[in-house]
Structures are given as C-alpha cells and as structure tokens.
Amino acid sequence: MKKGAIVLAMASVLYGAASCSPQPATNAEGEQFEWVVDTFDDIRVLRYQVPGFEKLPLEQKELIYYLSQAALCGRDILFDQNFKYNLAIRRTLEAIYTNYDGDRTVPEWKSFEKYLKKVWFANGIHHHYSNDKFLPEFSESYFDTLLAAVPADLLPEEYGSVEELAATIKPAMFDPSLYAVGVNQAAGADMIRTSAMNYYEGVSQQEAEQFYADMAVAGDPEPVSYGLNSQLVKRNGKIYERVWKVGGMYSPAIEQIVYWLDKAAGVASPAQRETLEALISFYKSGDLAEYDRFNILWVKDTTSTVDFVNGFTETYGDPLGYKGSWEALVNYKDMEATRRTEIISANAQWFENHSPIQDKYKKREVKGISAKVIDAAMLGGDCYPSTPTGINLPNADWIRKEHGSKSVTIQNIFNAYSESNRSTGTTEEFTLRAEDRERIRLYGSLAENIHIALHECLGHGSGQLAPGVKGDELRQYGATLEEARADLFALYYLADPKMIELGLLPNAEASKATYATYISNGLVTQLSRIALGKDVEEAHMRNRKLIAEWAYELGHADNVIEKVTDNGKTYFVVNDFAKLRDIFGHMLREIQRIKSEGDFVAGRDLVERYGVKINPALHAEVIERYSKLDIKPYTGFINPVYVPVMKGGEIVDITCEYPETYTEQMLRYSSEYSFLPSKN
Numbered sequence: 001m002k003k004g005a006i007v008l009a010m011a012s013v014l015y016g017a018a019s020c021s022p023q024p025a026t027n028a029e030g031e032q033f034e035w036v037v038d039t040f041d042d043i044r045v046l047r048y049q050v051p052g053f054e055k056l057p058l059e060q061k062e063l064i065y066y067l068s069q070a071a072l073c074g075r076d077i078l079f080d081q082n083f084k085y086n087l088a089i090r091r092t093l094e095a096i097y098t099n100y101d102g103d104r105t106v107p108e109w110k111s112f113e114k115y116l117k118k119v120w121f122a123n124g125i126h127h128h129y130s131n132d133k134f135l136p137e138f139s140e141s142y143f144d145t146l147l148a149a150v151p152a153d154l155l156p157e158e159y160g161s162v163e164e165l166a167a168t169i170k171p172a173m174f175d176p177s178l179y180a181v182g183v184n185q186a187a188g189a190d191m192i193r194t195s196a197m198n199y200y201e202g203v204s205q206q207e208a209e210q211f212y213a214d215m216a217v218a219g220d221p222e223p224v225s226y227g228l229n230s231q232l233v234k235r236n237g238k239i240y241e242r243v244w245k246v247g248g249m250y251s252p253a254i255e256q257i258v259y260w261l262d263k264a265a266g267v268a269s270p271a272q273r274e275t276l277e278a279l280i281s282f283y284k285s286g287d288l289a290e291y292d293r294f295n296i297l298w299v300k301d302t303t304s305t306v307d308f309v310n311g312f313t314e315t316y317g318d319p320l321g322y323k324g325s326w327e328a329l330v331n332y333k334d335m336e337a338t339r340r341t342e343i344i345s346a347n348a349q350w351f352e353n354h355s356p357i358q359d360k361y362k363k364r365e366v367k368g369i370s371a372k373v374i375d376a377a378m379l380g381g382d383c384y385p386s387t388p389t390g391i392n393l394p395n396a397d398w399i400r401k402e403h404g405s406k407s408v409t410i411q412n413i414f415n416a417y418s419e420s421n422r423s424t425g426t427t428e429e430f431t432l433r434a435e436d437r438e439r440i441r442l443y444g445s446l447a448e449n450i451h452i453a454l455h456e457c458l459g460h461g462s463g464q465l466a467p468g469v470k471g472d473e474l475r476q477y478g479a480t481l482e483e484a485r486a487d488l489f490a491l492y493y494l495a496d497p498k499m500i501e502l503g504l505l506p507n508a509e510a511s512k513a514t515y516a517t518y519i520s521n522g523l524v525t526q527l528s529r530i531a532l533g534k535d536v537e538e539a540h541m542r543n544r545k546l547i548a549e550w551a552y553e554l555g556h557a558d559n560v561i562e563k564v565t566d567n568g569k570t571y572f573v574v575n576d577f578a579k580l581r582d583i584f585g586h587m588l589r590e591i592q593r594i595k596s597e598g599d600f601v602a603g604r605d606l607v608e609r610y611g612v613k614i615n616p617a618l619h620a621e622v623i624e625r626y627s628k629l630d631i632k633p634y635t636g637f638i639n640p641v642y643v644p645v646m647k648g649g650e651i652v653d654i655t656c657e658y659p660e661t662y663t664e665q666m667l668r669y670s671s672e673y674s675f676l677p678s679k680n
C-alpha cells in the first residue's frame with residue numbers, strides 16, 4: 001500500500017466533504033451508525049462499516065476470521081520496528097493506565113492519557129505522518145509519581161530493575177534532542193544514525209549501503225527485495241542480518257501469524273490455499289524468493305471474494321528503503337459497488353457512441369474497465385489505525401511488469417471518510433441553499449461513487465487520438481487535462497437518463513447533489529487546502545478548478561452558476577442544472593479535441609486561465625472559514641470484532657460487532673495480541 005494513498009484519503013476528506021449516505025447508515029438494531037469514536041490532539045478515530053458481511057457464506061466468514069487473527073498478531077512487530085524502546089514505553093504506559101486509582105479528570109492525567117492515545121495511534125513515540133517525536137505534555141516528575149505507584153511485576157522486566165527501565169525510557173520520551181526523528185531523509189547526515197527507526201543497529205549508512213550493494217547480482221532481471229525482512233546489525237565487528245522468520249527475530253509473533261494463516265488455508269479455495277502456503281513458507285524460511293513466489297500467486301488471484309495483505313510490505317520507514325514494515329489488511333469484494341462498475345463497463349460502447357465529442361475522436365470499439373471494489377474487514381500493523389483508501393501492490397517492479405499488480409479502492413474506508421465529514425459542518429458552511437444540502441444528504445455519497453466509477457471505468461479510456469498524434473504533446477498540462485476529460489465525461493453522464501434506466505441512480509435529483517458540490521468545491525472549498533499566496537499545483541485540484549471556473553464563465557450570460565455573497569460569505573450556487581450539463585458536454589468536446597489533436601497552446605491556455613491562479617481575497621476568506629470548523633487533519637480507524645458462534649465445538653456462524661471504544665480496543669490488543677518481549 002503506497003503511503004500516497006493516505007494522502008489521497010485526506011484529499012477525499014474535502015472532495016467528499018459533503019457526501020452522505022442515500023439512507024442514514026444504521027447498525028443491526030436500526031440505530032444511527034456512530035462514525036467518530038474518539039478525538040484527541042490532531043486525530044480523530046472512526047469506525048468503518050462492514051457492509052454485507054452477514055450475507056457471506058460461512059467459509060468466507062471463517063476465512064475473514066482467521067485472516068483477521070493473523071492481521072492482529074504482528075502489531076508488536078511494527079512497534080519494535082519503529083523504535084527499539086516503543087514496546088517498553090507502551091507497556092509501561094499501559095501498566096500505569098490500567099492500575100491508576102487516582103482522579104482521572106485532573107489535567108495532568110488527561111495529558112498522560114492523551115500521550116498514550118497518541119503512542120497507540122502512531123505505533124510508537126514518533127508521529128505517524130510527520131515522523132517527528134512528540135513530547136509528553138505532563139512533567140517528568142508526574143511520570144515518576146505514576147510509575148512509583150505501579151507494582152514492579154506489572155512493568156516490563158527486560159531491563160532488570162524499574163530504575164533501569166526508567167533510565168532507558170524516560171530520556172527517550174522526554175528529551176527533545178534524543179531520537180527526535182523517526183525516519184530522517186535529509187541529505188548530508190548519516191540517515192541511519194540520525195533516524196530513530198530500528199531497522200539497523202550499530203551500522204553506518206555507508207556500511208549498510210555497501211552491504212546491500214555487495215548482495216545485489218548485477219543485471220538480475222528478477223531481483224529479490226534485498227533486505228526486506230531483516231534487521232541489519234553490526235556486532236563484534238561483523239555485519240549481518242537478523243532475519244524476521246520463525247526461529248529468527250520476531251519469531252514469537254510470526255509463529256502466531258503462521259498459526260492463523262494455516263487455519264485460513266484450511267478453509268480457502270485450492271488456488272488461495274496455494275497462495276497462503278507460499279506465504280507461510282516465506283515466514284518459516286525467511287527466503288525472499290519464496291516471498292516473490294507468494295506475490296506472483298497473490299497477484300494472479302483476481303477472483304477470490306476474500307483477499308488479504310499480510311507481511312513486510314512498505315519501505316517508507318527505512319531511510320534507505322530496504323526494510324519492510326509489517327502490515328496487514330483483510331478485505332472482501334464489495335458486491336454492490338462491483339455490480340455498479342460491471343453495469344457501467346457492460347455499457348461502455350453505448351456511452352462512447354452517445355458522447356458529445358466529435359465522431360472522429362470516438363473509439364470504434366471501447367472496453368470498460370471492470371474494477372473490483374473491496375471493503376476492509378480488518379486492519380493491522382502499518383494499516384492500523386491510520387489506513388490507506390486503496391491498495392496498489394506488489395511493490396517489486398519486475399513482478400508488476402511480468403505478472404501485473406492489484407490496484408483497488410477500499411470502498412468502506414473511503415465512505416467512512418466522507419460520511420463522517422457530516423459532523424464537521426463543512427456542508428453547512430459552504431452550501432448556501434437548503435435544497436442543495438438536502439440533496440447532498442440524500443444522494444451525495446451514492447452519486448459521488450457513481451461519478452468515480454464513470455471517471456475510472458470509462459472516462460480515461462474514452463476517445464481516440466487523431467492520426468499522427470502521439471499523446472505526449474500536452475506535456476506539463478497533460479495530467480490536468482486528462483483528469484478534466486475523465487471528470488467531464490463522468491459529470492456529463494451522471495445527469496443522463498441512462499443512469500436511472502440502468503438502475504444506477506434512483507432519480508434525476510441525485511446528480512444535482514454532485515453538480516452542486518463539484519462547483520462549490522472547485523471554486524471555493526478546495527482552496528482551504530492551499531497555503532495563502534500559493535497557486536493551485538496538484539493536477540486533480542487544477543482540474544476541478546478549471547472545470548468549475550470555466551463553467552461559471554460559459555454560463556454567465558444565462559446565470560447558470562451564480563456567485564452569491566451572504567453575510568459576508570461567498571458561495572457559488574447552481575441555478576440551472578440542465579444548462580450546466582450542456583456546458584459540461586461542450587467542455588468535454590473541446591478538451592477531447594485538445595487531447596486528440598495534441599493542441600498544446602489551447603490546453604495550456606485553459607489550464608493557466610482557469611486552473612492555477614486564486615483570487616487572494618476569496619482565498620483568505622475560505623481559509624478563515626475553514627479554520628473555524630472542527631476538523632482534525634488525521635484520521636484512523638478501530639476494527640470490528642468477529643465473534644465465532646459455536647455449536648458442539650464447530651463454528652456455525654461468525655458475527656461482526658463493534659462493542660469497543662478506541663482505548664478498550666488498544667488495551668485488548670495489547671493483552672491478547674502481544675507476543676514479543678520488550679527487547680528484541
């Protein structure tokens with residue numbers, strides 16, 4: 001999973017800011033689904049829904065259950081990978097937290113609790129996103145008092161005495177100059193010695209680089225991911241790898257992972273069993289060739305309902321980019337969303353034929369991409385609590401080239417982001433008219449999902465180039481114009497009666513929710529994400545501004561989009577949805593022409609005129625309005641609990657429940673899924 005996906009998730013906070021569910025989301029008891037379970041510091045913690053789980057056949061539920069157990073067993077690995085004292089610190093804090101019998105409302109205790117919540121969230125003492133160490137907001141002497149009240153046998157024992165433990169973890173927690181950065185990628189300094197991460201011990205950057213340069217085989221077309229599953233250490237002058245495998249480093253946790261993967265293999269299809277067995281073999285041997293064999297089997301399996309990520313995967317935690325942080329994700333096919341993309345793809349030719357672009361630029365034969373859409377069932381390791389909204393794996397370039405890759409959106413995580421934004425007041429702040437807000441409430445989320453499906457399944461693949469045009473003529477404007485083309489295709493068809501005929505949208509009102517949001521976002525809301533005085537740079541943001549601004553101008557004579565100032569606040573309101581659709585069609589025709597003919601000058605002029613520059617007064621106003629909303633920049637999730645229903649020693653069903661708070665879940669994970677010593 002690329003961390004880029006996490007950034008995308010944050011973008012969606014705004015883009016989907018006004019999105020809501022077609023019906024109020026409810027749980028099994030028919031109560032309103034509570035999205036937000038906790039907020040602290042710069043973080044909010046959500047729950048995600050697990051739609052359709054109860055309808056899955058028993059073997060699929062069992063598979064999810066076993067894979068979920070495997071997904072939770074590696075949590076300690078990540079803590080230790082991030083920093084060598086993280087486990088000792090977490091356990092000490094937890095021992096204090098659970099044994100404290102003082103007043104839990106006093107400010108210092110609140111600061112202590114906040115710090116512990118942050119440590120859980122970051123899987124350590126460095127911020128999950130910035131990588132900077134965060135400091136406690138309580139004093140060292142307060143910590144001493146708390147520590148002194150805990151019976152010694154409840155504290156980590158690997159440091160000998162409580163005094164030794166305190167002497168080890170206190171400087172790490174409180175001294176701002178020590179272990180200040182988790183992953184240092186600033187050029188110049190020794191990136192290993194100046195980073196707190198625990199992927200290397202006693203080696204310099206130069207020694208590590210030399211070690212892996214010597215290991216690589218020159219010209220190998222299928223190189224293994226050198227160094228991915230080990231800590232590199234220098235002891236007694238000797239440099240060697242401590243491999244993460246059964247019998248190696250992190251063995252107690254890996255043994256548990258293997259135990260549950262083995263259970264999963266027992267209920268999997270023959271093809272998926274082979275995939276799981278390859279992964280088990282990798283965990284047992286530590287052989288990176290086995291890891292590649294697993295990835296090739298995994299990427300070939302595109303049909304299983306239940307799928308997973310489990311292993312040492314992303315290398316962002318290592319400044320040199322060799323070491324994989326442990327992560328896990330269990331997912332299953334979203335039947336409803338996948339059905340939508342299948343309907344859209346099955347009608348690809350109809351859409352192409354009826355597109356408002358010139359006939360000569362239409363594809364004679366067009367095939368839609370039938371994208372699989374998934375829902376997360378369990379997040380673990382580096383996917384928990386902060387998680388991406390998509391998967392794009394495997395990472396090995398040669399496997400991607402030879403065998404392909406899986407690139408999928410995690411629908412329920414994406415939905416949780418947009419649904420939960422209701423509570424932030426963004427829709428109220430930036431949507432003037434009550435009828436627009438009501439349509440957004442009723443149809444926003446559904447119409448937005450269809451918009452994305454049209455954009456991805458058809459929009460990018462539509463149209464063809466004129467003879468002799470290569471496709472790279474638009475140069476630095478190409479990406480923005482390509483996104484605009486796909487978005488306009490989607491916007492144009494969203495309001496087509498065909499959408500209702502195909503059963504994708506319930507009525508003609510639904511598309512109006514997206515139209516209103518899109519215009520308002522492109523012209524106003526998205527400006528909050530850009531620093532005052534800066535231009536719009538990112539291609540998707542430029543595209544949205546280009547479309548909204550250009551449509552505003554094209555419809556000016558007919559007052560299609562109206563700029564309204566109310567109470568000193570600026571709004572852009574759609575007055576005529578039918579005319580706006582015609583304008584989108586006209587714009588699509590022109591942008592397709594620009595792409596098909598490689599008309600660089602026309603493309604550049606559009607982007608520069610409508611997509612880049614921001615009115616400074618409006619920009620300042622939007623930032624001011626946005627800053628008053630209660631929005632946390634970072635989001636994470638707690639997991640549901642899967643409970644086997646037993647009858648005569650057999651699992652007859654599995655239920656999915658959400659009984660816990662954030663703190664309860666973290667404490668339970670620390671007691672039930674904690675397999676490693678505090679010193680590894």
Ligand code: ZN
Pocket residue numbers: 455460483486
């Ligand atoms: Zn796109």
